[in-house]
Amino acid sequence: MKSLAELEAIRKATLSRINVRTDEKTDTTRVVIGMATCGIAAGARPVMLSFMDEIQKRQLAHVSVSQTGCVGMCRLEPMVDVILPGKEKVTYVHVKPEMVPRIVAEHIVNGRPVEEYTIGAAENA
Amino acid sequence: MKEIALHLLDIVQNSVKAGANHVDIDFELDADGVLAMSVKDDGCGMSPEFVARVRSPFVTTRTTRKVGLGIPLLMQNAVQSGGKVDIESEEGKGTTITATFHTASIDCLPLGDLASTVATIIMGSPDRPEFSLHCASPAGDMRFSTEEIRPVLEGVSLAEPDVVQWIQQSLQEEIEPILGGIMR
Numbered sequence: 001m002k003s004l005a006e007l008e009a010i011r012k013a014t015l016s017r018i019n020v021r022t023d024e025k026t027d028t029t030r031v032v033i034g035m036a037t038c039g040i041a042a043g044a045r046p047v048m049l050s051f052m053d054e055i056q057k058r059q060l061a062h063v064s065v066s067q068t069g070c071v072g073m074c075r076l077e078p079m080v081d082v083i084l085p086g087k088e089k090v091t092y093v094h095v096k097p098e099m100v101p102r103i104v105a106e107h108i109v110n111g112r113p114v115e116e117y118t119i120g121a122a123e124n125a
Numbered sequence: 126m127k128e129i130a131l132h133l134l135d136i137v138q139n140s141v142k143a144g145a146n147h148v149d150i151d152f153e154l155d156a157d158g159v160l161a162m163s164v165k166d167d168g169c170g171m172s173p174e175f176v177a178r179v180r181s182p183f184v185t186t187r188t189t190r191k192v193g194l195g196i197p198l199l200m201q202n203a204v205q206s207g208g209k210v211d212i213e214s215e216e217g218k219g220t221t222i223t224a225t226f227h228t229a230s231i232d233c234l235p236l237g238d239l240a241s242t243v244a245t246i247i248m249g250s251p252d253r254p255e256f257s258l259h260c261a262s263p264a265g266d267m268r269f270s271t272e273e274i275r276p277v278l279e280g281v282s283l284a285e286p287d288v289v290q291w292i293q294q295s296l297q298e299e300i301e302p303i304l305g306g307i308m309r
Contacts, residue, residue: 002291004274006291007274007277007288010281010288010291011277011281013287015281035134036135036138037135037194037195040131040135041135041198045131045238045241045242048245048248049241049244049245052286052290053286053290055286056287056290065248065284065286067248067249070189070190072189072190
């Protein structure tokens, strides 16, 4: 097992970041991933881990990743909602791990949704 | 589903929704190549009538839609390999679901990425329930539990990206020597 000492170090590093985060609670960006049977079968697990990976690499302190159930559009899974503070929800469909770095960089960091991956683009195609 | 581990990710949601405080996940591979995956929870349990119907794809507790494919798909893949699914449940006590897979069968799914699955499960329910994982095979065994690491974290969430990565990597290291032979 990787050592618990390592986990202890992670705790300390995280605590210092969390202090920054609580000061800006209203600024939290939410990433919500569909993880019901349909989402899982379509490949939601690697998508979720890619988001975690990307957020960790960039050390983004104001982003929370969570899971949700089936919203009834199983054919569009894996689906990911990105909700920037004070902005409307943007829904990405047929998300693959390769698409995640762009969504994080362009949308979460720079505030411009990646139009071509959104549900609007998929439905009009 | 393309991996047995993805079925785990799916059916564990049933335990979480049942309000469990403890979910014990167990993988045991015997010398004949039979893999038993079991998920034991202390959630609300099911009535005998509901257990009798729960394998049907048209039975679900959700109210938005009338289909629930988690258990039927698990059954399909277990049975296809020559295995089966057992469900034991008692109202107020909890549920144990056990699926067996004959890994030597050409129709058996690979185990898949169990470490990522367990990390994803914990990330999805970081506060409750407590999860434990036990893996055993003729090559050895391992145990992991969220109750073990929670005190070390002193209130830092198990859903923190750095923590999730630590869980995933340490599980990966420990599971590989035990179940590596049936992962891919």
